[in-house]
Each structure stands twice: as C-alpha cells, then as structure tokens.
Amino acid sequence: AQTVTQSQPEMSVQEAETVTLSCTYDTSESNYYLFWYKQPPSRQMILVIRQEAYKQQNATENRFSVNFQKAAKSFSLKISDSQLGDTAMYFCAFITLNNAGNMLTFGGGTRLMVKP
C-alpha cells in the first residue's frame, strides 16, 4: 500500500523565521513525483513545490525548498523568511507513474500558523 505520513498536525512560526514540515512516504515504485501543496481557507489546492524522484538535487522555489532523502523515503519542506500569507494547511503527496493511471496519495496535512 502507498502511504504518506505527516507527523506534525500543527505548527507555528514567527514571521520572518524558518520552519520545516516533515513528510515520510512509502511506495514500492521507483519512478514517482513528490509534491507539497498549500491549501488556504479559500480551499484551492496550490502547488508549492515538486520533486522528481530520479533527480538527486533538491528542488527550490524562492523561499521554499525541500530535503529529499530517497533511501529514507523522506521529503521535508523548508519555508524561509515566513510570511503571514504562508498560513495554511500544507499537504505532502506523491504520484507514481504507470500505464494504469496516476493517482495522488496525500498525507493528513500540517496546519501552519505564521504569527506576527
């Protein structure tokens, strides 16, 4: 079975500081993508960052970066210089690549509160 575990249900950080959200996953597949999505109260799922499993280099998008440890099946998200607008639910997810279809498997989410 494919699973994603986010062990931190809630986290808080002061504005301008750095926070790291944890994610571990389990799959027997070797070819997959990993994602972090942000879901504010407006509810739309917004892509934060994406990592292809075959790439060893960690993905970065402005203030967002990941620490991808393939052997450990770990995919943490680091948010630098946190802003009030980063307050949201964050979901870790992965999608395996096969000819039968591509389903996203999500974790349970981490609620992040950025405090002024």
Place this chain on the structure above:
Amino acid sequence: DAGVTQSPTHLIKTRGQQVTLRCSPKSGHDTVSWYQQALGQGPQFIFQYYEEEERQRGNFPDRFSGHQFPNYSSELNVNALLLGDSALYLCASSLWPFTGELFFGEGSRLTVL
C-alpha cells in the same frame, strides 16, 4: 488561459438524494481526476478519466460514478447520498501520460443533511 473550473461551488442535499458535480480541465489537459476531502483530512482519490474511460479507481463504492465527455470535461455522480458524503470534492487535470503538471480546481462543497 482558464484553469480548472468546477461547479457548483456549494450545494446542500438530503440523505438519499443524488448529486452531479462538474469539472472542466485546464486548457490542453486531457485527464481528469476526482478527490474527496473530508473536513480536516487530506484528499482521497476517487477515480481518474482519460479518453472517456475510467482508468483507475480508489476505494469508493459504486454509488460514486463518473463520466468524461469528448471535450475532456467530466462529471462526478453520487447516488443515495449519506451523511458521510459531506465533503469538499476536488477535480484535478493533467496530461496522459503524466508529465508532472497537475492542477486543482477550487472544489465543490457538498453538505448532506
């Protein structure tokens, strides 16, 4: 360039009724997936459509059915609604085969009374 659009945004039904939710994929995308997100939880995969066929299905009963039209838009139908079907239903579009891009709509919030 329109993104993924879903309708309706909110709806209220009573137990036993039927509901149809609609999704138009991002321009250029040919694959549509549906997810159910219960309050406070991560989304759960319902099914995926490509070339008007259901290609993969999650662990959902037959009360959940879908359709994809030649213009790639899709419908999700839920029959015999239960209280537990109350959730946010998210539609996502992508390409087949998957290229790494996947975009979500804003969702349809279903409340079953």
